[in-house]
Amino acid sequence: MNILFVADPLEAFKIYKDTTFSMMREAQRRGHRIAACGPQDLVWQSGDMVKAAVREITLTGELDAWFRETASPIKALKDYDAVVMRKDPPFDSEYFYATHLLEHAEREGARVFNKPAALRDHPEKLAIMEFAQFTSPTLVTRDADAVRAFHDVHKDIILKPLDGMGGTGIFRVKADGLNLGSIVETLNKHGAQTIMVQRFVPEIVQGDKRILVIGGKPVPFSLARIPQGTEVRGNLAVGGKGVAQPLTARDFEIAHALGPVLAARGLLLVGLDVIGDWLTEINVTSPTCFQEITDQAGFDVPAMFIDALEAAIAA
Known part of the structure; x- marks a missing residue:
């Protein structure tokens, strides 16, 4: 098999x-050929197909010079x-533009994973709305008054931007409401x-669990990203322990x-974020934690x- 990674x-x-x-x-270990490019390398011209300036590589097994470019x-x-x-x-x-180029490549016969249209249709924070039976109380809004009313009911809340990643822009406001107005203004850009906004789940102290679902089936181990010190976020990017x-x-x-629902839509790999018993995000763009789970649990995720x-591909 000849595999191109857009990365x-x-x-x-x-x-x-x-x-x-x-x-x-793992692909090279099985004898597959691998190549890589970035979204910036994708190109289409009328009368031609979607192409890319690719780097055909071989992995060397070394730590520093870990790949050799062959063509x-x-x-x-x-x-x-x-x-x-x-x-x-x-x-x-x-x-977003890259997904459209990839989708056109699909029309030409390319097999793309995850499916480009599915990437667009499942924004990682908003995708949970479809599965609200598994989420803690959640509000999506621009309205500062609606946020204050939500806080009045739930007392201890988490606020976050819809386009954040790696734990950036996440705030906790407790029952005293300290700085709630300022935080809302910062995040919603004055409307x-x-x-x-979500009700705070105290089980975060036990970790923000990343559950990997591959081909509709769950990996039997999660990676719990546990906040350290006074930090409320468990994301590895901000110092959480996996x-x-x-x-x-x-x-x-x-x-x-x-799993089966998302797989049927062309999402071969999904990362579900769960705190305690509650689903908080559905990650579809570039789910991680393969190596951490494999190294610690002995389950070969790759x-x-x-x-x-x-x-x-065989289907």
């Missing part, structure tokens, strides 16, 4: 934890058996931007309910992913 620059990979690298390593052709995306979209957030206008642990009965309930990718 961030290879030189920026931290291979000791990078999920895309772990996918590449740098310009190739049509449909010439690959699979195109794996692994560009990290933010989901900005350039990411110009929509924000999300601890692999078996899924709970509730974790399985959520994953089994969402192998499960490549199994699912091979099965999807």
Whole structure:
């Protein structure tokens, strides 16, 4: 199989934890050929197909010079058996445009994972609205008065921007309401931007669990990202500690309910964020934690992913 990964620059990979690298390593171990490009390398011209300036690579097994570039052709995306979209957030206008180029490549015969239209249709914070039976009380609004009314009811709340990543822009406001007005003004830009507000889930002290769902089936271990010190956020990007642990009965309930639905829409890989018993986000752009779960729990997540990718191509 010939696989193209659309990703961030290879030189920026931290291979000791990078999920895309772990996918590449498992694919090469099985004898598949791998190549990489960035969204900026995608190009379409009328009368031609969607193409990309790609980097055909071989992994060396070394820590520093971890790949060797063997060729740098310009190739049509449909010439690959699979195109794996692994560009990290933010989901900005350039990411949006890339999904349209990838979708046109699909019309030409390319097989893209996750499906570009599904990436657009499942914004990572708003996608939970479809599965509200699994979420804690949540409000999506621009209205500062609505936020204050929500706080009056729930007392202890979390506020966050819809386009945040890695824990950026997340605030907690307790029962005293300290700085609520200022925080809302900061996040909603005086009513110009929509924000999300959720009832605080105290089980965050036990971790913000990342549950991976591959081909509609859950990986049996999550990575609980546990806040450190006085921090309320468990995100690894802000210093959270990642601890692999078996899924709970509730974790399985959520994953089994969402997994087949999302897989049927072309989402081969999904990361569900669960705090306590509550679903908080559905990550579809570039879910991570493969290496942490594999290293700590001994469950081979990259192998499960490549199994699912091979099965999807064969179907």
